[in-house]
Amino acid sequence: MKINSLGIASPIVLLIIxxxxxxxxxxxxxxxxxxxxxxxxxxxxxxxxxxARIFNFGFGAFFGIGAxxxxxxxxxxxxxxxxxxxxxxxxxxxxGFLAGVLTLRLRGVYVAMMTWFLAExxxxxxxxxxxxxxxxxxLVVEGNTPLNLGLITIDPSSFSRLxxxxxxxxxxxxxxxxxxxxxxxxxxxxxxALREDEDAAETLGIDTTRYKLLNFMLASFFAGLxxxxxxxxxxxxxxxxxxxxxTVQVLxxxxxxxxxxxxxxxxxxxxxxxFFEIWRPFAVLQVVxxxxxxxxxxxxxxxxxxxxITSARAKLR
Amino acid sequence: MIAEAIMQMQQINVDPVLMIQLLVNxxxxxxxxxxxxxxxxxxxxxxxxxxxxxxDFFMLGAYATYFVIVLSKLDFLVAVALSGALLLxxxxxxxxxxxxxxxxxxxSLWVTNxxxxxxxLSLVIExxxxxxxKADARIVSGVFxxxxxxxxxxxIFQRLVILVATLLVVTSFLYFVNRTYVGKxxxxxxxxxxxxxxxxxxxxxxxxxxxxxxxxxxxxxxGLLLPLYGAFPSVGLEPLLKGFAVVLIGGLASxxxxxxxxxxxxxxxxxxxxFFSAGWNNVLVVVLVMIVLLFKPEGxxxxx
Amino acid sequence: xxxxxxxxxxxxxxxxxxxxxxxxxxxxxxxxxxxxxxGSGKSTLLKTIFGFLKxxxxxxxxxxxxITGLDPAKMLSRGITYVMQGFxxxxxxxxxxxxxxxxxxxxxxxxxxxxxxxxxxxxYPLLETRKESRAGVLSGGQQKTLEIGRGLMLTPPTILxxxxxxxxxxxxxxxxxxxxxxxxxxxxxxxxxxxxxKKAISIAxxxxxxxxxxxxxxGPGTEYYANIENVVREWLYA
Numbered sequence: 106m107k108i109n110s111l112g113i114a115s116p117i118v119l120l121i122i123x124x125x126x127x128x129x130x131x132x133x134x135x136x137x138x139x140x141x142x143x144x145x146x147x148x149x150x151x152x153x154x155x156x157a158r159i160f161n162f163g164f165g166a167f168f169g170i171g172a173x174x175x176x177x178x179x180x181x182x183x184x185x186x187x188x189x190x191x192x193x194x195x196x197x198x199x200x201g202f203l204a205g206v207l208t209l210r211l212r213g214v215y216v217a218m219m220t221w222f223l224a225e226x227x228x229x230x231x232x233x234x235x236x237x238x239x240x241x242x243x244l245v246v247e248g249n250t251p252l253n254l255g256l257i258t259i260d261p262s263s264f265s266r267l268x269x270x271x272x273x274x275x276x277x278x279x280x281x282x283x284x285x286x287x288x289x290x291x292x293x294x295x296x297x298a299l300r301e302d303e304d305a306a307e308t309l310g311i312d313t314t315r316y317k318l319l320n321f322m323l324a325s326f327f328a329g330l331x332x333x334x335x336x337x338x339x340x341x342x343x344x345x346x347x348x349x350x351x352t353v354q355v356l357x358x359x360x361x362x363x364x365x366x367x368x369x370x371x372x373x374x375x376x377x378x379x380f381f382e383i384w385r386p387f388a389v390l391q392v393v394x395x396x397x398x399x400x401x402x403x404x405x406x407x408x409x410x411x412x413x414i415t416s417a418r419a420k421l422r
Numbered sequence: 423m424i425a426e427a428i429m430q431m432q433q434i435n436v437d438p439v440l441m442i443q444l445l446v447n448x449x450x451x452x453x454x455x456x457x458x459x460x461x462x463x464x465x466x467x468x469x470x471x472x473x474x475x476x477x478d479f480f481m482l483g484a485y486a487t488y489f490v491i492v493l494s495k496l497d498f499l500v501a502v503a504l505s506g507a508l509l510l511x512x513x514x515x516x517x518x519x520x521x522x523x524x525x526x527x528x529x530s531l532w533v534t535n536x537x538x539x540x541x542x543l544s545l546v547i548e549x550x551x552x553x554x555x556k557a558d559a560r561i562v563s564g565v566f567x568x569x570x571x572x573x574x575x576x577x578i579f580q581r582l583v584i585l586v587a588t589l590l591v592v593t594s595f596l597y598f599v600n601r602t603y604v605g606k607x608x609x610x611x612x613x614x615x616x617x618x619x620x621x622x623x624x625x626x627x628x629x630x631x632x633x634x635x636x637x638x639x640x641x642x643x644x645g646l647l648l649p650l651y652g653a654f655p656s657v658g659l660e661p662l663l664k665g666f667a668v669v670l671i672g673g674l675a676s677x678x679x680x681x682x683x684x685x686x687x688x689x690x691x692x693x694x695x696x697f698f699s700a701g702w703n704n705v706l707v708v709v710l711v712m713i714v715l716l717f718k719p720e721g722x723x724x725x726x
Numbered sequence: 727x728x729x730x731x732x733x734x735x736x737x738x739x740x741x742x743x744x745x746x747x748x749x750x751x752x753x754x755x756x757x758x759x760x761x762x763x764x765g766s767g768k769s770t771l772l773k774t775i776f777g778f779l780k781x782x783x784x785x786x787x788x789x790x791x792x793i794t795g796l797d798p799a800k801m802l803s804r805g806i807t808y809v810m811q812g813f814x815x816x817x818x819x820x821x822x823x824x825x826x827x828x829x830x831x832x833x834x835x836x837x838x839x840x841x842x843x844x845x846x847x848x849x850y851p852l853l854e855t856r857k858e859s860r861a862g863v864l865s866g867g868q869q870k871t872l873e874i875g876r877g878l879m880l881t882p883p884t885i886l887x888x889x890x891x892x893x894x895x896x897x898x899x900x901x902x903x904x905x906x907x908x909x910x911x912x913x914x915x916x917x918x919x920x921x922x923x924k925k926a927i928s929i930a931x932x933x934x935x936x937x938x939x940x941x942x943x944x945g946p947g948t949e950y951y952a953n954i955e956n957v958v959r960e961w962l963y964a
Contacts, residue, residue: 214472217537222711222715223712226705229702396542399545609816613819616778619798620801620810623827
């Protein structure tokens, strides 16, 4: 679906200029950052579930490994959290590769089962190895060291936490565009072929193994990167991030936003997260709403928000 | 950690008293796992639904039993039976009003769609309960207190009662599914729905009944374990995970696999927990499932 | 009871019908055989008659009553049974229990059910000797006999048969054809799809040839039988 360049540029411009205008308001910047995290995660997840129909129910594992790598490096080695970003993404990619290998011969829901159990295994291991990971006590990550990039210094300890936001924004923009490129490339076509009919794709000479692994590794790299960022931004980690709760929130956002579009999940994230942050008193109901939206989306709007918007635009022509 | 385990094993030798107690414990866990697995097998076999909300039925059973006991002072077993009845109705309602409409519009993607749907359902149920009743665990005490001592083997009444009740439910279910007309109808439909239709079987009715029974079984399990686990919103998570582990190892559509797998897992865990801490034996179970999925995804038992 | 298919167009999707304006009449108490090349829509026609597919055009009558698009689960109580292609016994149930499934509609009438079962056993004594065996361990021919016995538990006057001898060795096949002739002698109406053209035509009262989803030809069985080599050549290698 082609969005004209104004459609892409305007939200980006908004995202860039609004935050300094709010620089007094730490809460709103936090909300924006949070939205960006989940929206991008949802877009990355779309690569798995929307473009290749890989039912990754262990997505939290990629995110978690990225987060914990960065966190553990900071905790044990005393390094500033930023150093952990690339290693975090690297280890996450390793787990992504593992997930791909484990699910190679599996189909449909069984992929969900395997990835779910993989993530559970990681969660339990990290929870049990309390001596190394602090388990459920919580791993504190010191991310507040300034990052000196030569010309500019990003000082995260500034009150408004604006630097975090901009680092993340830059990261997410790059990730989104890379995802777009991938999805429009030969690899993207291969993914779509996998989605439609894996057997047919094989007979057409598409190396399904290679592309399944590629899909997992790409998704895990990005998720790991965001995870590493998240560790530094939030400051505390528990093994629950490996678990189903996070995966399910991302999954819901992607489903509600519209699978197979990349932009749908991002839009959904930017609507859902602020909505929940603002209605904090009902935070507990947040997950209920995710659940209801998921059910409603599945029954009434299988193509998600993106689908609704697209058909609305078509009708308005 | 491993060194400790070995030391413990050497200390124990083979103490028959301990073995018996671990066995009884294992049978208790195992039969609960079997109940959870039966429910999952039932719904997958006949409707191809992998029910992620199954653990929430367990949880609702626990809460229902709690409230019946606390509000009406009825006997424990009566309370369990009543909450079972409630869960039966809830299950039937969910099938009729949520699953059936989705099934009509889903076509070939039903299996994965249904899983995601039950996921959404689980979120709604669990977090609504969290919202209404908060996260504190509800506990009941004084259920069949006391214990007896037979030749040094200490048997706690409560556990014995729960074990017997659970085995009763297990046997009743097996009787239902193997000897009653409707139970056989459910098995027939699971095997070949088209042919079942040609013989005039009422598929919609059997679907509702199956989902209702699955819900009933989970609810009974939750109620029976109330004295041991208590009732709190996420009490169903571990039974769900273990239930899935059993059916993935035993075979998603095999009732025998659920029975043997459940009992075996329960006994295995009981002994393993003694030597390893609970956290690690869970990892063991999870890894076991992954191994089975890798080499024999259809499970170790044939479909029935 | 007779079956009449009147100008039926049907398929798995609306845009792609497999059957086009098909007409067929299966006379009461006779054996009507439907043959044709692979993919001509024969099985699809049976499925449409039984309600698994709903026709977009045309009507289907059974005993002069309109059964177009009726739910398959209601067909048996209307007096039509359908023995599907391939092996369709419930393998995890015993022989005895398979028959019980056949009598599902009678499940609350214990006495009638028992009588139906013993009648079935007297017709097919083989089933009685194996009644406690799981259906899955029976041989091909035995399974087919079970399927037929199961389908006839409620003695529906009309029988749809889809390639009843597919996958069977020559001797069991022969037994199936003998059984079909016996059923005809007992007054059943039989509509049968078959690839075993020569044999099927030899027991047919009337033959329909279907090609590419349309009626190609039909006529009395004797006519076709006399001309059997030409029939096979002309219509079936089309």
